[in-house]
Amino acid sequence: QDQKPTTENALAMGRRKFMNTAALASLTGLVACNNKSGASASAEASGSASAAAHSAADVTHLKPGELDTYYGLWSGGHSGDMRVLGLPSGREIHRIPCFVPDALVGWGITNESKKVMGTRPDGSLKYNVADTHHTHASYKDGNYDGRYAWINDKINARVARIRLDYFICDKITDLPNVQGFHGIFPDKADPVDEKINYTTRVFCGGEFSIPLPNAGIEDGSKYRSLFTCVDAESMEVRWQVLIDGNCDLVATSYDGKLAATNQYNTEMGVHYEDMMAAERDACLFFNVARIEAAVKAGKFKTIGDSKVPVVDGTHAANSDPKTALTAYVSVPKNPHGVNASPDAKYFICAGKLSPTATVIELAKVLDWFDGKLEKIDDAIVAEVELGLGPLHTAFDGRGNAYTTLFLDSQVVKWNVDAAIKFHKGDKNAKYVVDRIDVQYQPGHLNASQSETRAADGKYLAVGCKFSKDRFLPVGPLHPENEQFIDISGEKMVLLADHPVRGEPHDFIIFKRDLLRPKQVYNLDDFPLAVKDPKESGVFRNGKKVTVKLTSQAPAFSMREFKLKKGDEVTLILTNLDKIEDLTHGIAIPKYNVQFVVNPLETASVNFVADKPGVFWLYCTNFCHALHLEMRTRMIVEG
Ligand code: K7E
Numbered sequence: 187q188d189q190k191p192t193t194e195n196a197l198a199m200g201r202r203k204f205m206n207t208a209a210l211a212s213l214t215g216l217v218a219c220n221n222k223s224g225a226s227a228s229a230e231a232s233g234s235a236s237a238a239a240h241s242a243a244d245v246t247h248l249k250p251g252e253l254d255t256y257y258g259l260w261s262g263g264h265s266g267d268m269r270v271l272g273l274p275s276g277r278e279i280h281r282i283p284c285f286v287p288d289a290l291v292g293w294g295i296t297n298e299s300k301k302v303m304g305t306r307p308d309g310s311l312k313y314n315v316a317d318t319h320h321t322h323a324s325y326k327d328g329n330y331d332g333r334y335a336w337i338n339d340k341i342n343a344r345v346a347r348i349r350l351d352y353f354i355c356d357k358i359t360d361l362p363n364v365q366g367f368h369g370i371f372p373d374k375a376d377p378v379d380e381k382i383n384y385t386t387r388v389f390c391g392g393e394f395s396i397p398l399p400n401a402g403i404e405d406g407s408k409y410r411s412l413f414t415c416v417d418a419e420s421m422e423v424r425w426q427v428l429i430d431g432n433c434d435l436v437a438t439s440y441d442g443k444l445a446a447t448n449q450y451n452t453e454m455g456v457h458y459e460d461m462m463a464a465e466r467d468a469c470l471f472f473n474v475a476r477i478e479a480a481v482k483a484g485k486f487k488t489i490g491d492s493k494v495p496v497v498d499g500t501h502a503a504n505s506d507p508k509t510a511l512t513a514y515v516s517v518p519k520n521p522h523g524v525n526a527s528p529d530a531k532y533f534i535c536a537g538k539l540s541p542t543a544t545v546i547e548l549a550k551v552l553d554w555f556d557g558k559l560e561k562i563d564d565a566i567v568a569e570v571e572l573g574l575g576p577l578h579t580a581f582d583g584r585g586n587a588y589t590t591l592f593l594d595s596q597v598v599k600w601n602v603d604a605a606i607k608f609h610k611g612d613k614n615a616k617y618v619v620d621r622i623d624v625q626y627q628p629g630h631l632n633a634s635q636s637e638t639r640a641a642d643g644k645y646l647a648v649g650c651k652f653s654k655d656r657f658l659p660v661g662p663l664h665p666e667n668e669q670f671i672d673i674s675g676e677k678m679v680l681l682a683d684h685p686v687r688g689e690p691h692d693f694i695i696f697k698r699d700l701l702r703p704k705q706v707y708n709l710d711d712f713p714l715a716v717k718d719p720k721e722s723g724v725f726r727n728g729k730k731v732t733v734k735l736t737s738q739a740p741a742f743s744m745r746e747f748k749l750k751k752g753d754e755v756t757l758i759l760t761n762l763d764k765i766e767d768l769t770h771g772i773a774i775p776k777y778n779v780q781f782v783v784n785p786l787e788t789a790s791v792n793f794v795a796d797k798p799g800v801f802w803l804y805c806t807n808f809c810h811a812l813h814l815e816m817r818t819r820m821i822v823e824g
């Protein structure tokens with residue numbers, strides 16, 4: 187029999203060892219875990235963590251050649267990219283450039299990538315900076331379907347779509363009249379058409395209020411925020427909702443009927459003191475079907491130059507539940523994350539400035555819209571204390587929620603049903619199950635499959651904003667610390683620390699078999715493809731010159747080519763190598779050009795041949811024993 191330790195039995199062994207420790211601890215009267223005993227609970231947790239530390243290493247340390255069982259999609263924050271991790275190892279496998287240039291692949295250099303990124307009339311990039319926070323993927327039947335992921339740019343209010351077959355960004359959309367685009371979430375079904383049980387919309391929350399339109403006249407105008415719906419396929423903006431207050435994070439229901447955003451600035455203050463003035467803010471619900479009907483019926487206006495229909499979602503226009511487009515559920519002071527539970531029943535709002543989580547029952551929100559619930563706040567079925575600075579919540583599919591406590595530097599595991607019982611008056615209901623110290627100040631966390639109906643309760647990743655002493659010092663800018671936790675047992679067990687470059691906020695973790703990436707492009711997907719080496723050459727039309735080139739290891743299709751000084755050149759390169767992993771690159775010295783072409787990919791660049799001389803264009807991506815010899819000469823005659 188094969189006695190090799192597998193991931194599964196290493197985990198099981200760890201748990202058994204750990205159970206023994208816990209059993210021992212309870213015999214000696216050390217187990218005292220309820221909502222008021224954070225200190226003793228975490229002392230116990232760290233004791234058991236060391237008992238399990240040995241097998242933890244077995245779980246996260248894959249042997250050479252072994253593959254991870256989960257994908258992680260991580261946002262890159264003000265690095266402006268999306269990262270792909272393998273888990274449980276935590277290895278970064280790939281970075282997907284979206285909003286900002288990337289020197290490795292030539293994102294922002296090639297015409298194809300510039301077209302996605304957006305350019306100014308002079309051909310330069312519209313933006314070079316971005317701040318990505320949230321990343322979520324497309325759904326079918328309550329689970330990821332592997333088509334797309336989306337990621338936001340908070341700075342310039344843009345949403346990018348990632349194709350998950352090629353792991354590339356294929357579209358970027360600007361949200362009109364929005365600043366500080368923060369929360370984002372795809373829908374999971376259509377609210378009306380039951381056959382559409384997959385993502386067709388992406389909802390985007392505008393965090394910063396601005397004068398609408400923001401045209402340079404500030405006096406007297408009221409600052410406002412918009413909630414935006416983008417079409418998942420066309421990436422066109424479908425509609426917007428004018429609201430009272432602002433939008434922070436966004437969640438969607440599994441039936442497609444509701445989307446919601448947390449609001450920390452119901453005060454509509456412009457200074458932080460004003461934003462903290464009220465004791466309660468809100469979780470704002472959107473009735474998706476009614477909004478679409480209102481748009482269809484022409485009950486909208488437009489703002490400034492934008493043609494996007496904007497419906498009225500303010501309090502004043504939505505006091506009658508039977509016709510309301512929106513509903514404002516009150517939640518304590520300055521909430522942050524809002525997360526949908528995998529049983530599809532609840533949205534949970536994390537309190538941030540309040541030490542609480544608020545559990546809102548979605549069926550009751552729908553009852554209110556039907557005129558069957560008297561007060562919208564009756565949809566709140568629990569509001570329980572968790573600790574200081576609750577930010578985001580994940581789930582294990584067994585009825586437990588995991589919430590980050592930013593100020594306490596902890597993750598608290600709590601049982602949602604017990605919290606509801608406690609809220610109803612059963613003061614014996616112990617809803618806090620466990621606490622674990624994390625290093626340090628956690629923001630987002632997410633569990634494997636947590637944002638789907640198939641939450642599997644195996645792993646939890648925690649994005650700690652501060653790493654302090656956890657890694658070798660590297661000067662003033664510290665990495666962040668992504669911690670990886672086993673949540674398969676009753677108690678959480680810390681498995682690993684990973685340094686990450688700033689600054690992931692959000693991430694999702696899902697089973698690897700949900701994706702089937704393609705590793706070779708299709709030649710026909712590129713309109714400019716040079717399909718045969720015989721098609722290569724220099725094609726002149728006055729000053730406008732097209733250079734067509736192909737690559738096949740270890741050579742480019744032309745050994746040299748001639749240009750005249752001042753030529754306006756478009757260089758097109760098709761990689762005709764069709765085997766996996768055979769990527770070529772091309773660099774043009776002194777012309778500031780470098781990009782790669784993957785198997786059967788075509789890319790192009792524009793430049794003016796303004797420097798006469800001989801220029802060795804060479805392959806930058808190691809491809810062959812003759813990689814160093816893989817070059818061609820560009821001769822610019824002066
Ligand atoms: Cu909490 Cu932008 Cu999701 Cu950061 S936000 S942590």
Ligand code: RUQ
Pocket residue numbers: 808
């Ligand atoms: S050459 S293998 Cu510069 Cu040593 Cu790359």
Ligand code: CUA
Pocket residue numbers: 739740769770771805806807808809810813814816
């Ligand atoms: Cu082609 Cu290196």
Ligand code: CA
Pocket residue numbers: 450451452453461462463464466467519520
């Ligand atoms: Ca507030």
